[in-house]
Amino acid sequence: MIRCDDLTLGYDRHPAVHHLSTVIPAGTLLAVVGPNGAGKSTLLKGIAGELRPLGGRIALDPGGRATLAYLPQRGDLDLSFPVSVFEMVAMGLWREIGAFGRLTAAHHERVRAALAAVGLSGFEARPLGSLSGGQLQRARFARLILQDAALILLDEPFAALDARTVADLTRILLDWQREGRTILAVVHDLDLVRRHFPACLLLAREPVAFGPTAQVLTEPLLERARALSEAFDDSAAVCHRAEDAHA
Ligand SMILES: Nc1ncnc2c1ncn2[C@@H]1O[C@H](COP(=O)(O)OP(=O)(O)OP(=O)(O)O)[C@@H](O)[C@H]1O
Numbered sequence: 001m002i003r004c005d006d007l008t009l010g011y012d013r014h015p016a017v018h019h020l021s022t023v024i025p026a027g028t029l030l031a032v033v034g035p036n037g038a039g040k041s042t043l044l045k046g047i048a049g050e051l052r053p054l055g056g057r058i059a060l061d062p063g064g065r066a067t068l069a070y071l072p073q074r075g076d077l078d079l080s081f082p083v084s085v086f087e088m089v090a091m092g093l094w095r096e097i098g099a100f101g102r103l104t105a106a107h108h109e110r111v112r113a114a115l116a117a118v119g120l121s122g123f124e125a126r127p128l129g130s131l132s133g134g135q136l137q138r139a140r141f142a143r144l145i146l147q148d149a150a151l152i153l154l155d156e157p158f159a160a161l162d163a164r165t166v167a168d169l170t171r172i173l174l175d176w177q178r179e180g181r182t183i184l185a186v187v188h189d190l191d192l193v194r195r196h197f198p199a200c201l202l203l204a205r206e207p208v209a210f211g212p213t214a215q216v217l218t219e220p221l222l223e224r225a226r227a228l229s230e231a232f233d234d235s236a237a238v239c240h241r242a243e244d245a246h247a
Pocket residue numbers: 011016034035036037038039040041042043234
């Protein structure tokens with residue numbers, strides 16, 4: 001479903017992810033892990049099409065980006081904007097109905113079902129800005145449910161949430177996996193990754209390991225990721241291997 005060939009992603013020609021070559025099969029539930037600054041968010045942005053590769057390429061299955069949902073780290077919502085929980089969650093239907101389309105009774109029912117699935121029944125009329133952090137993340141998941149995407153990219157979906165919320169949202173992730181969707185999630189809690197994610201990509205600007213979680217999250221590989229990350233020169237001007245590839 002996702003194929004990266006010698007992919008380099010970065011900002012202003014400064015590489016943040018180096019030379020990643022990997023194939024992530026459709027239906028994979030993959031945790032993207034690594035130290036701070038390892039390039040995890042950058043990789044998701046690249047796959048989502050928000051960042052053009054500095055080198056190499058990313059290929060998605062036909063229709064890939066058309067059926068992609070991307071949940072960036074929190075901060076993508078303007079909470080001062082006067083919008084209700086119902087209205088925000090209903091935005092997940094925009095591909096179906098267009099920006100100015102009218103919601104049918106069936107659409108209303110689907111929004112209510114998505115809210116029920118994330119435990120937010122009864123919150124329909126609440127202003128978005130009045131939700132707690134955990135409730136807001138539940139609402140963002142409800143919107144994702146309605147997007148009905150084949151490929152779902154989640155950037156730190158469980159950060160700063162209590163155990164109950166993490167457990168509820170993890171259940172939704174596992175439902176998506178059972179439905180055959182491909183899911184990539186940036187996760188810092190390695191115990192959670194070990195419990196629920198069959199596959200793992202360990203990044204430290206470059207890929208350190210990719211494969212079954214038990215084989216990736218080993219102490220030597222984690223130590224290698226830490227060492228690589230600490231040794232990385234953030235001010236390196238350009239990616240010379242990318243330069244070579246373009247020469
Ligand atoms: N918009 C940007 N402009 C310039 N540099 C950026 C930008 N976004 C990220 N970077 C840099 O790219 C590198 C990788 O950042 P990224 O956010 O992808 O890491 P991460 O693995 O998601 O980190 P964390 O776990 O801390 O969220 C970092 O050095 C970061 O400072």
